[in-house]
Amino acid sequence: MTILHHPSDETLAAYAGGTLDIARRLVVASHLERCAACRTFVRGAEKVAGAMMEDMSPADMSADALARTLARIEKGRGAPARATNVAMQGEAGLPACLRDYDLGPWRWVGPGVHMRSILLPQTNQMRLFLLKGAPGTRLPQHTHSGAELTSILVGSYHHEAGDFRAGDFEEADEGIEHRPVVGDDQECICLVALDGRLKLSGVIGALLNPFVRL
Numbered sequence: 206m207t208i209l210h211h212p213s214d215e216t217l218a219a220y221a222g223g224t225l226d227i228a229r230r231l232v233v234a235s236h237l238e239r240c241a242a243c244r245t246f247v248r249g250a251e252k253v254a255g256a257m258m259e260d261m262s263p264a265d266m267s268a269d270a271l272a273r274t275l276a277r278i279e280k281g282r283g284a285p286a287r288a289t290n291v292a293m294q295g296e297a298g299l300p301a302c303l304r305d306y307d308l309g310p311w312r313w314v315g316p317g318v319h320m321r322s323i324l325l326p327q328t329n330q331m332r333l334f335l336l337k338g339a340p341g342t343r344l345p346q347h348t349h350s351g352a353e354l355t356s357i358l359v360g361s362y363h364h365e366a367g368d369f370r371a372g373d374f375e376e377a378d379e380g381i382e383h384r385p386v387v388g389d390d391q392e393c394i395c396l397v398a399l400d401g402r403l404k405l406s407g408v409i410g411a412l413l414n415p416f417v418r419l
Contacts, residue, residue, distance in 0.1 A: 208240050210373040216354070217243060221250035228331035228398035231323070232374075235300035235356040235396050239372040299335075299358065300396070308335070317342035317387075323396075336395045338362065338387040345384065351400030353377040360393030362386060 212220075212233055219225050220233045237244050309322035317339040325333055330351070338344070338360075354376055361370040364383040369375055377383070387393045 208242075208372040208374075210367070210369055210375055211240065211243055212236060212354075212374050213376060214246070216376065217246050218250050221247045226331050227325055228323075228333035229352075229354050231302050231306075231333060232354045232356045232396050232398045234302040235358065236372070236374045238300050238302065240374075300356075303396075311337070315344070318344065330400050332399050334397055334399070336397050338385075338393045340387055340392055341389045342387040343384065344386070351379065352398075353400070354398045356396045358394045358396055360391045361388035362393050363388070 211217075216225075216229075216233060220230060220237075225233065237247065303323065307324040309324060311319045311321045314320050319337045321335040321337070323333040323335070335358075336355075340360075355369075355374065357369050357371050357373045357375075359371055361368065362385040363369065364385045366375075366383060
């Protein structure tokens, strides 16, 4: 498998530094499972960060730091162990990083397109979900109201920026406008972290906006 599209160096560095929110972190992690080059980059960034920390002056801890840490450890021990999510079994191409997360049901969001929410323990503006497009589906031209990270798990799609296949990664923001088309050979399933919502553009987009719920 040849991977042509990768996360930006900034995104990989943020992943290595632990500063990504959980939704974006899981999308990047799903790409890392397939991409040896990006795993090497992340390991290098982690080593650099570790070396920098060794050179930093030690900081004073609060008086209750140990007690709070032990309390968090004890709380974690009290939680029941979770088995591999049964709902995930039977889904082709799903990454290992999602095995401990519950999924909502598949629901229709537009012609030929369905989505399935990933239920996260933390909630913020970033949503995490699986997006499935039927073979040959043409999404309307659209922009984004916020950041969007996409990891292609199964199948392929293409648009103005090129072809994206299983293992590839795409980042988009408010400045990107495109019209993805799913490959004709099979359905396409992606893991998506989305801040805000898609905004359909053009005459057709204006007509479909009330009906496309994404």
